[in-house]
Amino acid sequence: MRVTAFTGAAEGRSEVYRDAVEAFGGHLAKAGVEVVYGGGRVGLMGVLADATLAAGGTVIGVIPQSLVDAEVAHTGLTELIVVETMHERKATMARLGDAFVALPGGTGTLDELFEAWTWQQLGLHDKPVALLNPAGFWDPLLAALEHMRAAGFVRPAARLPVAGDADEFLRLVWPTPAGDATGR
Structure with missing residues (x-):
């Protein structure tokens, strides 16, 4: 299984984000889940890649x-795919992943998250889309989405699952009776 992860090219101002992304990448590797991401060595993108690789992951x-x-x-990296445009990047990342997760990040992360979630809502894919929410990073966004839902602009059933850590994320996107998040 592969997770397409969206996260920042900056590390943010709190170590809690770095620590959460590092733990997330290490846990995915140990669970045998491959990571697809934006290919950068900087910020939380680099942290995610390095942690996943250090734990033996792809x-x-x-x-x-x-x-x-x-x-x-x-x-x-295990593999670096170079494309011409940002649009190609997002389409390739979407095609390669079996699920999507947004980790802390900025406008690029939001762009990627909303495109994947919108495509899911439109039925263009049926892959899970979720948030990793360390220290309540996504709480303001979730409040804004709830406001849009209450105002009638987001369907009541359109919800983004929220996970506090990698274990919870894997249970949300690939629940199995035996508890094996990879589906193997």
Whole structure:
């Protein structure tokens, strides 16, 4: 199984985000779940890749040539796929993953999250989309979504599952009777 992860090219101002992303990547690797992400070596993207690789996991990065040229590509990945545009990057990441998770990040993370979630709502894919919410990072977004739901702009059934850690995320996206999150 593969998780397409969206996260920041910055680390943020709190170590709690770095620690959560590091633990998430390590846990996925130990569970045998591969990671697909934006291919950068900087910020939480780099933390996720490094933690997953350090735990023996597989990491596939997808990055546009412009960011390779800017020297932000992670060169130590299992596989690095270089594409021409950001649109190609998102489409490739979506195709490669079996589930999506948004970790702490900024506008790029929001863009990727909302596109994957919107595509799910439109029936363009049936892959799970969830949030990892360390220290309540996504709480303001969840409140805004609830406001949009109450105002009639988001369907009542359209909810983003929220996980506090990797174990909970894996149970949310791949529940199995035996508790084996990888479905094996």
